[in-house]
Amino acid sequence: MAEVQTQVDFVSGRTRLFGIVGDPIEQVRSPEMATFELQRRGLDALLLPLHVRQADFDRAMPEILKIHNLDGLIFTIPYKARALALAQEIGPQARAVGALNALARRPDGRWAAEIFDGIGCVEAFRRRGYGLAGQRVMLIGLGGAGSAICAAVASEKPRTMRLFDLDGARAEHMAAQARAMSPATEVSVGPPTVEHIDILFNASPVGMLDDPRRPIELDRLPPELIVFDAIVKPERTPLLALAEACGCRTVRGREMMNGQMAKIVDFFVRTTSPAAA
Amino acid sequence: MAEVQTQVDFVSGRTRLFGIVGDPIEQVRSPEMATFELQRRGLDALLLPLHVRQADFDRAMPEILKIHNLDGLIFTIPYKARALALAQEIGPQARAVGALNALARRPDGRWAAEIFDGIGCVEAFRRRGYGLAGQRVMLIGLGGAGSAICAAVASEKPRTMRLFDLDGARAEHMAAQARAMSPATEVSVGPPTVEHIDILFNASPVGMLDDPRRPIELDRLPPELIVFDAIVKPERTPLLALAEACGCRTVRGREMMNGQMAKIVDFFVRTTSPAAA
Numbered sequence: 315m316a317e318v319q320t321q322v323d324f325v326s327g328r329t330r331l332f333g334i335v336g337d338p339i340e341q342v343r344s345p346e347m348a349t350f351e352l353q354r355r356g357l358d359a360l361l362l363p364l365h366v367r368q369a370d371f372d373r374a375m376p377e378i379l380k381i382h383n384l385d386g387l388i389f390t391i392p393y394k395a396r397a398l399a400l401a402q403e404i405g406p407q408a409r410a411v412g413a414l415n416a417l418a419r420r421p422d423g424r425w426a427a428e429i430f431d432g433i434g435c436v437e438a439f440r441r442r443g444y445g446l447a448g449q450r451v452m453l454i455g456l457g458g459a460g461s462a463i464c465a466a467v468a469s470e471k472p473r474t475m476r477l478f479d480l481d482g483a484r485a486e487h488m489a490a491q492a493r494a495m496s497p498a499t500e501v502s503v504g505p506p507t508v509e510h511i512d513i514l515f516n517a518s519p520v521g522m523l524d525d526p527r528r529p530i531e532l533d534r535l536p537p538e539l540i541v542f543d544a545i546v547k548p549e550r551t552p553l554l555a556l557a558e559a560c561g562c563r564t565v566r567g568r569e570m571m572n573g574q575m576a577k578i579v580d581f582f583v584r585t586t587s588p589a590a591a
Numbered sequence: 592m593a594e595v596q597t598q599v600d601f602v603s604g605r606t607r608l609f610g611i612v613g614d615p616i617e618q619v620r621s622p623e624m625a626t627f628e629l630q631r632r633g634l635d636a637l638l639l640p641l642h643v644r645q646a647d648f649d650r651a652m653p654e655i656l657k658i659h660n661l662d663g664l665i666f667t668i669p670y671k672a673r674a675l676a677l678a679q680e681i682g683p684q685a686r687a688v689g690a691l692n693a694l695a696r697r698p699d700g701r702w703a704a705e706i707f708d709g710i711g712c713v714e715a716f717r718r719r720g721y722g723l724a725g726q727r728v729m730l731i732g733l734g735g736a737g738s739a740i741c742a743a744v745a746s747e748k749p750r751t752m753r754l755f756d757l758d759g760a761r762a763e764h765m766a767a768q769a770r771a772m773s774p775a776t777e778v779s780v781g782p783p784t785v786e787h788i789d790i791l792f793n794a795s796p797v798g799m800l801d802d803p804r805r806p807i808e809l810d811r812l813p814p815e816l817i818v819f820d821a822i823v824k825p826e827r828t829p830l831l832a833l834a835e836a837c838g839c840r841t842v843r844g845r846e847m848m849n850g851q852m853a854k855i856v857d858f859f860v861r862t863t864s865p866a867a868a
Contacts (some may be wrong), residue, residue, distance in 0.1 A: 326620075360602060
């Protein structure tokens with residue numbers, strides 16, 4: 315018989331598995347992005363969508379972790395805080411934020427956790443060549459992504475950090491976390507401003523999808539300001555549109571997402587490697 | 592920024608998952624073959640290797656089945672019998688053999704089981720155009736694959752079936768199963784022979800890998816005999832080499848494997864489709 319191609323080349327019995335766990339799961343972008351990144355590094359590995367429902371999570375997850383060729387997981391909504399119970403080692407960012415988004419199996423079988431939303435944001439700045447050390451930053455929004463950005467930016471040791479969230483207690487809590495991470499940084503809580511600010515971060519949902527609003531009530535921004543928006547859709551948010559019109563440099567949510575994906579895959583590779591034992 | 596390709600096209604958040612469960616798992620061929628077959632039919636689906644260890648199987652499997660976008664599993668060594676406990680509906684072949692190799696989630700959430708080793712063998716004969724109905728068959732070896740071949744061949748209503756296994760009780764048990772599946776077939780138990788036989792099936796391990804032996808002690812075979820060997824490695828077993836030298840038609844283990852893969856994917860598609868509800 316003539317040999318016809320009856321198989322694919324991206325999965326075999328030796329393929330190592332990674333996954334993203336969420337509920338719902340259809341909208342996630344990690345499978346195509348992280349799988350590309352894993353395979354670009356020469357790994358025989360896939361990252362799969364794993365739809366685990368909320369009623370099943372606590373009993374099912376510890377058993378799913380027993381799949382012996384499963385090496386790591388990303389956690390998304392609504393599991394970023396709940397997944398901490400699965401980790402035996404919790405990284406400094408995850409500890410500050412009280413949530414994780416990546417879990418990787420060490421060679422000794424222990425599961426290590428870290429959160430990379432903020433690290434991805436810092437990576438996006440690094441790729442642009444925009445340093446954070448010594449800068450004066452304003453951060454609007456301290457929800458899931460915002461608190462992670464707060465912790466990661468604090469780790470870069472800016473000169474000052476001003477934090478704002480509609481939930482004042484939340485803002486004070488993250489201010490304390492930021493001070494603990496970078497004692498030399500002057501951290502304050504207060505309404506959005508660009509006075510004495512070098513870099514403005516938006517991590518609030520204001521401007522998402524069809525929302526025409528900006529998270530800061532100004533019609534002009536100083537052209538030397540760098541403006542970041544964590545929102546992915548639309549890519550050019552009302553805030554970023556104003557910033558561009560004013561001649562500011564900008565960093566987009568998609569750049570943070572790309573930076574995060576690279577850093578998560580770094581974490582997977584580093585943690586699972588025998589050298590990490 | 593220029594858009595560079597940073598994603599793969601064979602997995603996304605909407606991809607449906609299938610798996611093969613075994614211990615060990617590295618040697619399995621289903622991931623590349625079944626994934627090809629699923630995607631050839633236009634499904635956004637993958638079949639993954641799932642390494643579940645024996646000590647974990649009973650607790651982990653019911654929880655793994657809760658992954659909500661997991662639609663079906665293949666079970667291989669050592670789980671074909673043990674996995675029956677996971678099924679709410681057991682097909683006629685699986686019932687006769689006391690084992691399954693495929694489990695699929697019905698739209699109502701119930702898991703349906705069947706075994707396709709033997710069905711794959713019958714499919715290989717069908718693809719060659721060799722009928723089994725009304726034929727006189729000899730089957731050597733009634734282990735995992737052999738008992739499934741016995742049940743599937745019996746379903747095709749051959750005229751006579753002669754069964755042989757080193758374990759005589761096993762042979763008598765499968766003879767009873769064959770009679771139940773095809774009351775009009777004359778089923779007997781006895782040593783390997785090609786007298787009054789149209790089709791010879793080998794499902795014993797004799798001739799596997801470097802074993803130079805044949806499962807039947809003959810130096811010549813009648814040229815009108817059709818000879819099947821379930822062994823996949825080597826592809827041309829000592830028995831098949833003799834058969835070819837004698838001018839017999841042959842069917843190889845790889846053809847059974849291909850037939851089985853197609854039939855398992857049929858089962859996955861049919862069972863999970865809303866029409867099966």
